[in-house]
Amino acid sequence: MDNKTLKEGIEIIDSHFKNEGLSRRDAMKMFGTGGAAMLMASSTTEVQAGSSDAKGKILIIGGGLAGMSTAARFTNSLSNPDITIIEPGDIATSYQPGQTLVGAGIWDKSEVVYNTNDFVPDGVTIIKDKAVEFDPDNNTVKTAGGKTVKYDFMVIAAGVVLDYSKIQGLGVEKSITSLGDHTAVDHVLGKNGITSIYYQQGSADTWTEMQKFIAEAKSGKKVKGVFTHPNTPIKCGGAPKKIMYLTDARLREAGARDNAELTFYPNGGKMFGIKDYHEAIVKQFEARDMKWNYKHNLTAVDPVKKIATFDKHWEEKGEFDKDLEEYEMIKKHENVEVPYDFLHITPPMAAAPEIANSPVGSSKGWVPVNKETLQHVKFPNVFALGDIAAVPMGKTGGSGRKQYKVVVENLISVMEGKELTAKYDGYTVCPLITSIGTVMLAEFNWASKKPGSGKNAAMLSFLDPTEERWIWWLLKVYALKPMTQYGMLAGRA
Ligand SMILES: Cc1cc2nc3c(=O)[nH]c(=O)nc-3n(C[C@H](O)[C@H](O)[C@H](O)COP(=O)(O)OP(=O)(O)OC[C@H]3O[C@@H](n4cnc5c(N)ncnc54)[C@H](O)[C@@H]3O)c2cc1C
Numbered sequence: 001m002d003n004k005t006l007k008e009g010i011e012i013i014d015s016h017f018k019n020e021g022l023s024r025r026d027a028m029k030m031f032g033t034g035g036a037a038m039l040m041a042s043s044t045t046e047v048q049a050g051s052s053d054a055k056g057k058i059l060i061i062g063g064g065l066a067g068m069s070t071a072a073r074f075t076n077s078l079s080n081p082d083i084t085i086i087e088p089g090d091i092a093t094s095y096q097p098g099q100t101l102v103g104a105g106i107w108d109k110s111e112v113v114y115n116t117n118d119f120v121p122d123g124v125t126i127i128k129d130k131a132v133e134f135d136p137d138n139n140t141v142k143t144a145g146g147k148t149v150k151y152d153f154m155v156i157a158a159g160v161v162l163d164y165s166k167i168q169g170l171g172v173e174k175s176i177t178s179l180g181d182h183t184a185v186d187h188v189l190g191k192n193g194i195t196s197i198y199y200q201q202g203s204a205d206t207w208t209e210m211q212k213f214i215a216e217a218k219s220g221k222k223v224k225g226v227f228t229h230p231n232t233p234i235k236c237g238g239a240p241k242k243i244m245y246l247t248d249a250r251l252r253e254a255g256a257r258d259n260a261e262l263t264f265y266p267n268g269g270k271m272f273g274i275k276d277y278h279e280a281i282v283k284q285f286e287a288r289d290m291k292w293n294y295k296h297n298l299t300a301v302d303p304v305k306k307i308a309t310f311d312k313h314w315e316e317k318g319e320f321d322k323d324l325e326e327y328e329m330i331k332k333h334e335n336v337e338v339p340y341d342f343l344h345i346t347p348p349m350a351a352a353p354e355i356a357n358s359p360v361g362s363s364k365g366w367v368p369v370n371k372e373t374l375q376h377v378k379f380p381n382v383f384a385l386g387d388i389a390a391v392p393m394g395k396t397g398g399s400g401r402k403q404y405k406v407v408v409e410n411l412i413s414v415m416e417g418k419e420l421t422a423k424y425d426g427y428t429v430c431p432l433i434t435s436i437g438t439v440m441l442a443e444f445n446w447a448s449k450k451p452g453s454g455k456n457a458a459m460l461s462f463l464d465p466t467e468e469r470w471i472w473w474l475l476k477v478y479a480l481k482p483m484t485q486y487g488m489l490a491g492r493a
Helices: 003-019 023-032 065-077 097-104 200-218 239-253 276-288 398-413 469-489
Strands: 058-061 085-086 125-127 129-133 138-141 148-150 151-154 223-229 258-267 296-302 307-321 325-338 342-344 382-384 428-435 438-444
Touching: 058 065, 058 148, 065 085, 065 398, 085 239, 097 200, 097 239, 097 428, 097 469, 125 138, 138 342, 148 398, 151 398, 200 223, 200 239, 200 342, 223 307, 239 258, 239 428, 258 296, 276 428, 276 438, 382 398, 398 428, 398 469, 428 469
Parallel strands: 058 085, 058 151, 085 125, 151 382, 223 258, 223 342
Antiparallel strands: 129 138, 138 148, 296 307, 307 325, 428 438
16 A cells, blocks of 8 residues: 555544544554444444333344344333344354455454354343244244244344355255355355355355465466356345455465456446446456456356356347337347356345245245335334345345334334334445455445435545545454444444
């Protein structure tokens, strides 16, 4: 990093901390101890502990980031909380955003593994099981272990499943989750150059395979790295690119970049849904000689021959429709075979089938909610949040951090027979790691590329959000994890 960048970064930090009434020394201490959400202090909401006497049995499906944080906030907000969580996993609250850093050898896997039990709020009952049958007309849920659980109010926060089984040739027979049992993929992923940071062990294996790839490039072999983005909504839409940027950075560090060709194959036709961020990313790719081919969806892998097959798709003009006064558009497809030495797979993702196909699911699988109040469209005593909620954009922990406050406030209003007043505005944040030491902090909501003022404002909103900055690297690598542990999972921020 040159002196000018360093100076600019320090000035930015100073000006922010001055606003927060902190000296740089104090702020850096907080980074180190991870004690508080200092950079986000302006966007946190005070907890009103025990502020409602509302009563009712609340059942939360899924004790991951969104579910456990919601339980904590209910515990802080109700004088008489009666909360049960159904969660099958022992490490459900682990820090998934850190898996990108594990994948590039910046963190060790042990730094992102948390025991679920350490984050269960006092007084909350955990049922270590899976919810498999939903009867919202009778307010009951059945677990795989045969238990029937009755509720007055239910919050669904069961995340997504990773469908590696949809990719032919991998020989994967069932879906897995990011922090659950991954034995279904162990025979093929995390070896022979096939990697995926989307599940925890996969992220550690990605670093092992990446080092072999770099060693091959360093030995003088011309190598190819291929990075995919599927045709379904995914959590953390930036992660498929982040791991590519980090591969680029690690190759440069090793002095081996010239021997590697890195290509991104997204199913979509752009780098990012928001024009300014899309344009910034295109420039960053060009500057790093990273290549891309839009509208390619990974359909098959031959792990022996090391060939990835993509469905390349596009539209062509067909007949002119005189009544509609427009051309019919015809979808075209072609199979494209791409050899690879290192393949990073971002798998297709979906809501867990036991929820998607139940009365609380929908034809698209996601739990249908009012996108602002997060209340179920059919069952007023049911809410959903996090990755499983049918909300446009935003399958990120950053969106969950806004959503869980809305769910708690609105569900308490339902319990108290009041109108729902809290609204989610679509806030999402994607700290796009662009190298070791820089991040572009893409913050946006449904209305804007850069959320405006008040408690929903962007962080350091006076800065151009399309710039890559090391301050955001500090935020990503040092601050976001403690903020999640001590802020969100404690129901505070
Ligand atoms: C590689 C990677 C990088 C990421 N990077 C970022 C980032 O930089 N910034 C960011 O904000 N976000 C990031 N995310 C996304 C973020 O981690 C998720 O959006 C967040 O964890 C979603 O929380 P959730 O509670 O909805 O789902 P999860 O945390 O996945 O929890 C869902 C829980 O539901 C449980 N469950 C599933 N089915 C059932 C059932 N039938 N019954 C009971 N329980 C069930 C599961 O066991 C799981 O514990 C990243 C994710 C990954 C994988």
